[in-house]
Amino acid sequence: MKFNTATAPHIPASKSVQKVMLWVWIALIPAIFAHMFYFGIGIVVQLFLAITFAYLFEIVSLKLRGQPLQPFVYDLSAMVTAILFALCISPIAPWWISCVGMFFAIAVAKHLYGGVGHNVFNPAMVGFAVVLVAFPQPMSAWLPPMEIALHDLSLMDYFKVVFLQQFPENMNYDSITSATPLIAVQTGLQQGFALSEVRTDVLFGDFGGLGWEWIGNWLFLGGILLLYKRIITWHVPAAVILTTIAFSLPFYWFDADRFLSPMQHIFSGGLMLGAFFIATDPVSGCSSNRGKLIFGAGIAIITVLIRDFGAFPDGIAFAVLLMNMGAPLIDRLTIPKPYGQKDS
Structure with missing residues (x-):
């Protein structure tokens, strides 16, 4: 039958x-x-x-x-x-x-x-x-x-x-x-002002930009919902946020009047949106857990470098696209070999 x-x-x-x-x-x-x-x-x-x-x-x-x-x-x-x-x-x-x-x-x-x-x-x-x-x-x-x-x-x-x-x-x-907080920072530094002077502008809040930090908080909670529903995994968001803190902190300690603090990096611009909603794209990102950690860390490093030294005030989009190009190679190097398969 x-x-x-x-x-x-x-x-x-x-x-x-x-x-x-x-x-x-x-x-x-x-x-x-x-x-x-x-x-x-x-x-x-x-x-x-x-x-x-x-x-x-x-x-x-x-x-x-x-x-x-x-x-x-x-x-x-x-x-x-x-x-x-x-x-x-x-x-x-x-x-x-x-x-x-x-x-x-x-x-x-x-x-x-x-x-x-x-x-x-x-x-x-x-x-x-x-x-x-x-x-x-x-x-x-x-x-x-x-x-x-x-x-x-x-x-x-x-x-x-x-x-x-x-x-x-x-x-x-x-x-x-009006300028965004990150544009205000870039413009102020180019004009010779110290970051502490730039941050006296009413555009800035406690950590990042006025209003932007609360949008970042809601994006964070939205990301937690996606983690709870297992739509995304923790690897990329954690790598983006923690690497941003770790990589930007030495610059901030070296010259707080020249470089953004870690909290200002996180609560300004599109970093929180990128960490939970953009970099977690399963198609253009990495598949392996180790690869996701490397992918997220790379996005954070490139974003901080562009913000601190680049021509654009926010580098999250360029960081994601650059790491998209490297995702296949990262996966190739980090996906575990099947059980029983010998190293070539």
Whole structure:
């Protein structure tokens, strides 16, 4: 008798791509609300743009590749890529920033390499790195935290600024924008100020940037949720955070007026987002546990070096992409040999 059975394996995987991406999205929700609380509802506009463009390029790429829309459109991977990208850009970034970023993230970094599960580089960081290098001016102009902002923008104001570059009456680009804490540090040091003098600016909080440190706290809690649900393992986040502390501490001890403290490294910029939500990408990262530790440590070291000595104020995107290139070699050197196999 013949049984109508599917091909092996017959035991379904416990975690589908859709389920994993759904939990990542859920873990990001608190940080998104914190972003709204400290920097306004402009993040909603950027999320709308990034998600819209991500699915547009997802559908077009699948059609061009002759692939069915289902299940790829519904696996939520494009949405998570868009959310991660939107959290990295200014709330008032022009609409075409998301268009260009999502084109390189979805069409190039993802589908040009074969689609989900085949990308060599983290798609969100590819899109972010492209727009960061290509459009430095709109990418560096952020809004100040709400508690020190001189103007309060409505949702309609955000749409006008993002889509038409039209500002409300008695406002202009310079009056509503501000540097991020990391850009303020870089600019202040280039102008000859000591770090202790730069940190007297109202942009700074107890450890990192005002508002940024609380967003970092919520990202940390979201990362703990992913660890609890076993969506990610502890190796990469622990390696990123602990290596950042260990590697930046000697610089800080050597000259506290020139180099950021370990806590300011952790609670400024995108390090916490990178540690739990970007560097833990199982496709573009490492597979072995030892490899994950090396991968995370490499990201931390490169990020600290770029922040302290590089031309860009934050290096998390470049650090992730550089380590993505080294991930296959790291895995080759760290994956244990099967039992009984002799060393060649």
